[in-house]
Amino acid sequence: MSSKYGYRTKVWSEEPEADNPFAAHSALCYGYDVYGDILTKASWFEYLYLLFRGEKPNADQAQLLEKLAIALANPGPREASVRAAMNGGVGGCPHAASLMASLAVGAGQYGGGHEVYILMQLWRECGTDMEQWPARLPSPVSDTREDIWRPMEHAPGFDPNGESCPKPVRQVLEALAEIPCAITVRWLAQHRQELETIADAPLSLSGVAAAALHDLAMNEHAAVMLYLMLRLPGAAAHAIEQRDLGWKMFPFYGDHIKLTDDPGPFELPNAEELGL
Amino acid sequence: MSNKHLRQQETAHETAMGKAFLCERVVFRGKDLHQELSERDWFSLYLYSITGKFYTPEQMRMLNYIWVCTSYPDPSIWPNHVAELAGNVRSTPSLSLMSGLSISEASIYGRRPDRRAIDFLQRTRKALDAGEELSDLINAALKKYRVIYGYGRPLARLDERVLHLVKKARDLGFADGAHFTLALEIYHYLKKNKRLTINVAALAAAIGADFGMSPEEYQLYLTPCFIAGMVPCYLDGAAKPEGSVFPMRCESIQYSGPERRSW
Numbered sequence: 001m002s003s004k005y006g007y008r009t010k011v012w013s014e015e016p017e018a019d020n021p022f023a024a025h026s027a028l029c030y031g032y033d034v035y036g037d038i039l040t041k042a043s044w045f046e047y048l049y050l051l052f053r054g055e056k057p058n059a060d061q062a063q064l065l066e067k068l069a070i071a072l073a074n075p076g077p078r079e080a081s082v083r084a085a086m087n088g089g090v091g092g093c094p095h096a097a098s099l100m101a102s103l104a105v106g107a108g109q110y111g112g113g114h115e116v117y118i119l120m121q122l123w124r125e126c127g128t129d130m131e132q133w134p135a136r137l138p139s140p141v142s143d144t145r146e147d148i149w150r151p152m153e154h155a156p157g158f159d160p161n162g163e164s165c166p167k168p169v170r171q172v173l174e175a176l177a178e179i180p181c182a183i184t185v186r187w188l189a190q191h192r193q194e195l196e197t198i199a200d201a202p203l204s205l206s207g208v209a210a211a212a213l214h215d216l217a218m219n220e221h222a223a224v225m226l227y228l229m230l231r232l233p234g235a236a237a238h239a240i241e242q243r244d245l246g247w248k249m250f251p252f253y254g255d256h257i258k259l260t261d262d263p264g265p266f267e268l269p270n271a272e273e274l275g276l
Numbered sequence: 277m278s279n280k281h282l283r284q285q286e287t288a289h290e291t292a293m294g295k296a297f298l299c300e301r302v303v304f305r306g307k308d309l310h311q312e313l314s315e316r317d318w319f320s321l322y323l324y325s326i327t328g329k330f331y332t333p334e335q336m337r338m339l340n341y342i343w344v345c346t347s348y349p350d351p352s353i354w355p356n357h358v359a360e361l362a363g364n365v366r367s368t369p370s371l372s373l374m375s376g377l378s379i380s381e382a383s384i385y386g387r388r389p390d391r392r393a394i395d396f397l398q399r400t401r402k403a404l405d406a407g408e409e410l411s412d413l414i415n416a417a418l419k420k421y422r423v424i425y426g427y428g429r430p431l432a433r434l435d436e437r438v439l440h441l442v443k444k445a446r447d448l449g450f451a452d453g454a455h456f457t458l459a460l461e462i463y464h465y466l467k468k469n470k471r472l473t474i475n476v477a478a479l480a481a482a483i484g485a486d487f488g489m490s491p492e493e494y495q496l497y498l499t500p501c502f503i504a505g506m507v508p509c510y511l512d513g514a515a516k517p518e519g520s521v522f523p524m525r526c527e528s529i530q531y532s533g534p535e536r537r538s539w
Binding site: 003005006007008009010011012013014015016021022023024025028030031032033037038041042054056094096097100104145146147148161162163253254256257258259260261262263265266 | 281282289291292294295296298301303308310311368370371374375378381387388391394395421491525526527528530532533536537538
């Protein structure tokens with residue numbers, strides 16, 4: 001008995017077990033047998049590419065995705081999305097809460113998912129045509145309607161709080177540029193300083209990631225999803241570590257908060273009268 | 277560009293929004309929480325947290341009604357569906373409700389249409405006051421974006437909330453507001469010329485605009501509004517046998533991808 005409530009999909013199909021229509025006997029991903037074929041023959045990043053693109057990657061594409069995943073895996077404990085996860089971990093929240101907090105904070109426009117979303121649109125529109133970037137980088141969002149996202153405050157892919165392009169960003173750029181299919185990344189490496197002058201800010205890791213995801217033929221939706229997911233391992237590891245270390249070892253910012261609108265102390269209820 | 281803002285923030289986090297002086301007192305947007313705000317109901321405090329203002333009792337009833345009339349405990353509604361699934365697979369209450377809340381900021385329902393609806397009314401009101409024609413403004417918006425948020429409705433022909441909300445606005449004395457009357461004028465034009473109906477988003481946005489809210493304030497006011505409808509769905513999912521709600525057979529997956537192939 002099929003149901004009118006079934007989902008339509010090009011990604012996934014299942015054949016049921018003979019004794020249970022709700023249990024899969026086999027599952028196919030874009031036609032490939034997941035547990036009979038992919039599991040034993042494919043790498044994690046080949047499977048990941050298949051899920052998002054619908055086709056097997058070639059060796060270069062799988063390598064580019066894997067190297068990008070290494071570069072993004074841990075933004076480190078100073079980064080906002082990782083700090084969000086650590087705040088969940090140190091308080092003993094459910095593990096999902098740490099990752100949900102990390103995703104929400106890491107979704108933003110400063111180094112986060114939405115910055116990559118905007119930048120992917122620019123890569124699609126401007127590509128490697130250097131003449132188009134000076135007009136688009138300072139004004140990257142063409143739909144100016146009121147929105148849940150605020151107007152972009154800096155050139156996407158560049159760090160408005162940076163002084164110069166940090167060494168790890170340059171290392172990632174150089175490493176990815178060596179992979180043959182990373183055409184956009186190589187162009188970015190060649191034109192980095194020109195683009196930094198236009199952006200009035202140094203290149204950031206989100207900028208390199210977007211270029212690599214463009215080389216992997218990901219659209220903006222796939223790119224953001226991958227960018228969000230690939231940064232979670234570090235968030236998880238740091239959240240677990242802070243859970244173990246405990247709240248006494250975790251910074252509490254109380255003294256750092258300086259109130260500028262303070263009505264001052266009021267008289268408290270009398271503790272003795274309340275029997276306390 | 278430089279790191280000067282980081283260096284400035286490094287010394288202190290200055291804010292007028294509030295601070296908890298633990299063991300002593302709490303200041304909430306310039307007022308002592310325990311001494312000056314303790315008689316306020318939570319909804320009033322929430323609105324104060326957003327706008328820094330207190331609303332009249334009638335305004336509070338109107339804003340409260342907008343929340344109430346959007347609280348549908350029906351698990352076919354997408355955020356509720358997520359909360360029910362979460363309850364049914366035995367996730368936690370907070371994770372379940374937050375999962376539903378997180379998908380309330382959608383494009384075809386929820387917060388993005390809400391935000392664009394209030395913005396359209398505010399812009400249109402200003403343009404009319406500057407002498408422009410309503411029909412020109414409506415047609416220009418439709419030509420550019422094909423949609424005016426607050427008008428038309430996915431899935432349903434009529435919005436059953438509209439009659440109740442207009443009646444409530446009349447009863448409480450808000451039906452003559454500049455944006456409320458505009459929202460209805462737009463409806464009459466669209467009904468006559470485009471066969472489009474009005475949904476609650478236009479009228480609720482008109483109330484927000486007449487109460488002086490910015491689009492950001494209005495979104496923040498609405499952000500929790502689906503949650504009362506989610507709770508019964510979560511509870512229902514949690515009460516049913518685990519993994520059992522909205523069951524789906526393997527054959528119900530309607531696959532249209534590539535034929536079977538070998539890796």
